[in-house]
């Protein structure tokens with residue numbers, strides 16, 4: 001997919017990280033700021049797709065949506081939903097999707113730390129969790145989305161034959177993912193760092209490959 005960035009420039013200022021409140025569940029906040037993304041608990045997510053079917057693919061933390069848009073082109077029979085915190089990037093992706101008439105992709109402005117109640121049980125074939133923010137400082141690690149609760153929610157929404165794809169360029173984040181997966185016990189998983197997946201590259205992945213930065217990859221399958 002070739003995006004015309006003259007026609008669709010990315011927002012001028014994309015803050016690398018957004019306000020710290022947004023990385024925590026709304027239920028844990030004493031005061032909910034006006035800029036907190038909506039919860040979508042009762043939303044019928046199928047209305048965003050041309051075939052009026054629910055999504056079967058999730059891209060959690062889709063960032064600049066390069067992967068999501070290329071995926072939707074490569075797999076026109078699948079509905080891919082992106083979830084992203086940074087509103088400017090969500091607005092950009094929604095505008096692109098609507099203007100280009102793409103029917104099988106959508107991105108919502110949402111903090112996935114609030115769970116995925118708007119996704120039905122056993123409905124998702126593939127979840128992509130690619131290059132999450134690393135949060136290297138100890139006091140910021142509670143902003144990481146990957147947790148036992150997050151894996152419980154993924155296990156609920158994923159088809160039994162589904163697959164969870166996880167990648168990072170940070171060895172300590174990879175170790176953290178493996179630790180949480182082991183603790184959860186809900187997924188069988190294997191390290192697949194030495195093989196590139198058959199999917200389009202994300203923005204971050206392109207950057208890593210161009211700069212010879214190693215990528216750590218995990219494939220996880222829900223236990224029966």
Ligand SMILES: C[S@@+](CC[C@H](N)C(=O)[O-])C[C@H]1O[C@@H](n2cnc3c(N)ncnc32)[C@H](O)[C@@H]1O
Pocket residue numbers: 022023060061062063064083084085086110111112113130131132133145202203204205
């Ligand atoms: C390092 S970027 C990677 C983006 C993209 N996946 C890629 O590989 O290029 C991580 C993205 O996850 C988003 N993110 C972090 N926490 C999130 C959350 N709780 N809910 C939704 N998106 C989140 C960030 O805003 C950011 O855009």
